[in-house]
Amino acid sequence: MLFKFRRLYQWALFASGVMVPVAALVNLVNHATVELVIASCLAFCLGLFPIYLPKGVIWGAGIITTIYILLSQGFFAACTPMLLCTLGEFLRHYKWKIAKIRWYRFMVSLGMFLYSLCAGALVSRYTETFPTFIHVFLSLTSFEIVNFLLFVGILLSLRQPARLGETFGMFNFIPLLATSTLLTMYVEFAHTAGFALLVVVLLTCFVLLSRQFLQAVNSRDQAERQYELIAHYTTDLIMVVNADNVIAYASPSYELVFHVDASSLVGKRIDEISDDGATIFDTINRIRQDATHERKEITLVMNDQQLPVETEFSPVIDESGDVCDVILASRDITERLRQQEYLVHSEKLAVIGQLAAGVAHEIRNPLTAVKGFVQVLRTDFDSYSQASYDIVWSELTRIEEITSELLLLAKPQKAEFNRVDLVPVMKHCVTLLEGQAHKRDVYFDLALDKAVYVDCNENQIRQVFVNLLKNAVESMEDGGVITISARPVEDRVTISIRDQGVGIPEELQASLGDPFYTTKEKGTGLGLMVVYNILKEHQGNIDIHSEPGLGTEVVIVLPNSSSSASQQPSNQSDNGVTATR
Template sequence: MNGLRAIKRGYQWGLFASGLFVPITAILHFYMNYTSEIFIFTALAVVLSLLPIYLPGNLVWSTGVICYIFVLFYYGLYNSFIPLLFGTLTVYLKHSQWNFRRVNWFRFFVTMGMYLYALSGSCLWEDSVKGIPTFFSIFGAVAIFEIINLSLFLGIQLSVGQAKTASRSFKTFHLIPLFATTTILSLLISSAHLVPAVFYAGILLFCFILLSRQYFRAVETSKEAQDKYRLIAHHTSDLIVVIDQDAMITYASPSHEQVFQCVPEELCGTSLYDYVKEKETAQSLLAKIKQEPIAQRLQMTLQIQQHAVVVETELSPVLDERGRIHDFIVVSRDITERLQQQEYLIQAEKLAITGQLAAGIAHEIRNPLTSIKGFMQLLKEHFNELSNQTFDVIWSEINRIDEITSELLVLAKPQRTQLKKNDLSAIIRHVITLLDGQAHQNNIYFNFDSDRLILVECNANQMRQVFLNIFKNSIESMAGGGTIDVRLRETVSDVTITVTDEGTGIPDELISTLGEPFYTTKEKGTGLGLMVVYNVIQEHGGTISIDSQKDKGTKVCISLPSVQLSRTDDLC
């Protein structure tokens, strides 16, 4: 292990030591063999080092190599170190914000060592291939320079533990700068008049530089726009889909994973219509947009896998430069919460109207009803002379009207509930005692054997009304007799009361409407009993759920907050 580390260090220090040879040799030869051509190409190398050419794939073409190879061919290896030294130094100073103190001099001399071996390889090639066409000679020299330089750079990456990124360096070897450099050098070397050739080559390189700058700005602008759009798409809760002319999905935003627990990429290549319940509506709307490219909105239901969501969707056409539709952007927003709020407001309005109506009805009925009951008591003997059952029928109906009026008053004028600790078992036993006679007449029996003291914070009268309504509903649903099973279960946090009957049950489609005012499944029902039950349980901070199956019975589950009994608690 230590030996391998020593080899890696030795490799870097070997390039560093070789790099020290370059500036020494360059300065000596600059003073000894000074020519205007070397000065021009050195200055040109400095300028080109400041103006690299940007290529597709994030590649950068350092055109300073043109100067190095040209001086190599005309003036030899050592003189080529002069433009190499000043061109590379310019690059390092630029990256260090023109501060000599910030330059990483170790890395600089390592780079010098790499270029030393690369230029030496090009020099050996040029000396060994005399007589071949100029273009191929220069092409081989430039190729060898790039290959040696790339190989030495890979060695540095491996020596510093960057083996994973070393393979990416192969992508920096590109044929475009190789052929362009060879072509420009061929023009320069083959030209009979060097100065005009340098001038024309400089104009050509300057055009390349301007074009590459425009390309670079366009790429950066496009990248910034893509990053912004990607940022919006990744952080919005809206469901964004891009579809083609045939409604095939080409893009789905990451928000689909949050809403539908699916992988957005898996939606690509499938049809939008596969996930829309209102398929025909969506098709007709898309056809309308094709005829008149204007954004349209609709409300629909999206279902992906087992998740269905009601959304408000806007379909917008994407036009090309000729004004023709290229794609469609479909932006959907989950409006489930909004629909629930609207339903809540509608329900609240219903309750308000119901309360006003109930108050008026109760007020108008109760006063004459009191008078009728009084006179009925006085006329009881006369009814018995006509028929023994006449008075009972009329009296029961009057009592029924009285009960309805009482329920209307509870609904119309809800009073603030006074909660006290009460034994829930005792309340249930009291209600069962009241209904036992009616139940036995219909061959119905209660199964309730809880004698434990179970305390809850409640209004005893209202809680009796709750169980009275629930038990009466169970009795009326069991025309053929049966058993009403009542169970109590207490935990630290709540008390659960379960009432199970063997009645006719309630269809699934009607369960959601239970508790609404004036809605009932009974022929002579008012639809107010269960509404009172729901209101009372809600005021007590509890919950109620109803599970029923047609012809199999109904199960009512009520949960109320429990009370911990202490030694100082008093029962009310």
């Protein structure tokens, strides 16, 4: 029963809407006037170009002409501008694609407007003695109220009650007052063609201004949507801190990382979510004073979870040139710190291995002599004590076994070679060292256009690049750029690493790669030794070109994946390494 009532309601409006074109056509044929034609054309134009107001309100200014004709020429004459105004609105909504217009909906809308026009005509008849503004305002208001109630009935018949709140929110009395004022000015003060032209010009200005307003709103909304998408899908943790050092915004990425509602962070002081509150406050204060950017490593603490992050502090400048807010963009550096610890651990292992090899070598020489003399003196031991000889001999044998184990620890294992693309390997090494580099104001320039394949052990080659890039970063005390390039040349692959550091004096270059020889104050001399040994095992070579004060270029040459792994480079020295100036 309810379904039938809803359908009956819509069909009643549809049938009433069909009467509007008929009434408009009959009136144009029998009672057409110049004023009616002009008003109808104006209504069609205003239907095509409505006036956009804040909060999404659209003012269909064509109602001005409909109410004016209603007041001046009667109910049936008002059907013509109402029909053309509605047609203009539908053409605008469907972008002039007539085939896509839903004519059933069009007729239902006309039916709604017809009953609304009846309400306006009825109120107009009983308020003719009122002042002009009140007379116009009440007629127009009755039209809008009845139209609003009929639209609510449409929503209920379509089972869309959720849209009722949106519909009530868009009801606005400002268009009613503006429309009533314009009609009163025309009817009461200057019912002339010249004044009518001024009203048309005024409406045109309203339309143009409203379209500029709509364009600005759309641009703002689009920018906000883009920023929301970036903030929502980025893995970086973005936060805005206001002048009171209170969080004004937190990106949704906080929910993914810390499993907390990002909105719950808004209103908290920044020191409530970090153990480094003093560092953060000092940095923010400097940024507010100097309007500069700073990068700090801090620890965020939320939901019983600690996360080390590298945070970029950026100022937000207002119109007066002052810093109003500070943006904190943080990135998880847990993996980077783990890799750095791995680098330190690897370097320690290298020291231990080299030390083990040196100790084992130094112990073996005197141990061999001692064992020889003990065997010579065995008869003396037998006359004194057979047990003493056995003890001494077993302990010497044990020392020899320990030295053999030390040598086995220091000796590198045979590496397994595979076809590897060096580009992602070098990018991984750059990512690994970016944190350390940025602290020194050093940046990487990767001139890597396409894949470069070599037959190598990926872990060992990665260790080569990490050691060389780490040396380059540490040599650039005043910052600069490290340029990395790679290119295949015939059956070789050439990798170049050029820094802008202090350089290496010529007299020191010959000793590069020797165990425990280093040009750094706190170096161990093992890094380059490991690099040289790995490249030697890979049948590659390394050239170091350096000028003091101008920087250093390290050129590595490796056989590419198509060349024989057993082929020895023609320009390789006996140890697989050359150092040139």
